[in-house]
Amino acid sequence: MAELPSLSSLRSLPRSLDPLEDESLPGYVLRLSHRLGVGPGPLILRMGIPSSRKDRTTLVRIPISCAISLGEADLDAFCHATRLSRQETAGLLLASLGTRYGPLSSDFRGRSSSGTSRLQYNNPWLLTTRTQYCPDCLVGDGSEIQQRHGGAWRRLWRLPPVFSCPHHERFLRRYCHLCGELAQNRHSNDLIARPRDSDLHPVRCRATPKPGNPRAVRPACGADLTQAPRSEEPMPRDHQSRDVLFTLQKKYLSFLSAHGPEQVSSIGWLTPTAQYFQDLRGVVALIFMTWPEARPHAATPELARIIDTEAERRHELFHRRGAQPRKNLRSTAYTDPPDDPIATGAVLEIADRFLCTPDEEAAAHFLVPLADEAKRIHQPLSYTLRSPRGASIPLRVVLAYSPRGKSRTRSDVIQGVSAGTATRATGRDSSG
Template identity: 45%
Template sequence: MLVTSLPRSLDPLPDESLSGYVLRLSHRLTLPPGWLMRHTWIGSLNAHGLLASNSALAIALPKDVTTRVALTTRLHPDEVAALTLACWNGRYPPITRALESKAGGRRRAGDWLFRSAARFCPECLAGDGSLIQQQHGGPWKKTWRLPVVFACLEHRRYLRHWCPGCHQAPDASTGSRLVARVGDAGLHPAQCRNSPQPTEGRKRADPACGTRLDQPIVADPTPLSQDILSLQARILRHLSPDIPQREASEYFTDLQLVAALIVMTWPEALHLIPHSAGMITDRYLRHLAA
């Protein structure tokens, strides 16, 4: 198989997701993400001549696609595989189940896996100040795709789940695709790629929302307590090799069961939760019940 390597590439950032890497590299190449996805086999043309790329590829890539991406981007296959959630197979049960279950040859993401990077930390997206991250932004992180990750320990803040411009989740236009608006070449990786909400007079060719999601927040209305930070740190530790795989798997299974019990019996557990987190939980569950 003859594969032409790209003239320029990028080193993956720590915890970077596959979709985030595609956005950063296509931005560096000043090419639409769709061109890069087709060139690396992450995407392919469907029967209608449109680029198709399933969001389940964020969980794991087929071996031939991993090889193609590695050769094209001059990365090691292990670096390519590390962009997916498969690195937590056997440790985080929803990923294990997604890898084991297929429908029509495609993996399905369960309720405890976000189909795309639905939450984010603006400061992380802004980058670490290095030249490459000043130009192309910081990472869209894999951990943000896990519902058990709700805070950024480095910046001591809850993750955001909406775009301040269009007031939608930043992946609302993605659907079952890995990346939204794959034909747009001019968007920065930290810009919202949502299409305008359908209204009379709007066309599919209308530009994306385009709001920068990497702008710092002057004041977070819900500061994190040390208890919440400690809980998030404990959860993240179970994703690391520091904890035996079986112990981690049992921990996350127990976490799912406890969460289900809290939801079913709410507000019986309200007094067990720190005040600020309890109020957030109460608002969320009342919203779901409405």
């Protein structure tokens, strides 16, 4: 077995790069490997990462976990090799977004979901094996370094509530416009596809299209992702729908900003921003499960039609999975976020409006019909969706409410929830 190098035996790389704003670790590695003329996989190994591999010489691959967090030894090795500070390196990792985004926060995921492995494999609201991108952002800002190596592959693109780029007025893509495959990753546990390939520019598609001849050499697609045509992108036909979604996206980007609010309003309560996104997840699942119950609340007729298509697919998936042995997978038909960016924005817009109500009574007007319909459709699953993990007190209060008096009283629910996760707003919070 190969002996792992100690930090003292590792040398700094001959050249490094300054991180770009909101750049992800895989994006940084792609730019740095391009600058050094070495594949991203060998580059990571040269840094001494991952230090825990039993044999780092037989296979070059980059674990998905590296995008989320690095252990102490790996963090030291990365900082030593790149000459970045710990703070700069932490800014490349998804884990540092946990203070803003509930699905990345151990405070709101529950006891059983702590640890990187849970984040990595059981977290549909975190894109670990794939990323989204804005073609115009990948072009860069025109500076010499970004002209050479491209713009940032952003961390926020790995969060489903980030579905568009309001600055360039484009909805984010996941697939290559030329080959139709995932642009940066493949369907595997590798963080970066083709890790040995040193020829691909960071903004080129790293997918490997299937050849007609199984024995043929399989080159990368290599399409320039910055050239993805706007005409082939999904886009609402009416300006009102576009304006609604871009306005919502600006709001979410302000929530996720490092300088954004620590608390926002959810059903009239000041709630940690990270927990607000947990509330959002819970409401989205109920909307999909009970659709078309919430259809009258869609922002525009076109967005309602888009959710119609998405919900129909989910209902079919739910019933199909009911006939399979692993019936516990049925809930994911409603709890997973959509792949389509416009469907994502459309359903989040409804959920956000429900959470923007001033108090529990106003929220109950929208949410209690969904909870009752969910119980009618599938009682066991509805219990799970009406008790979303990590949700705020006001959302739990509203979803536990029963007009027939069959559930606990509101005071019982409040006393049963851990104190301190939200503070009753004395005034209305303009951020929510």
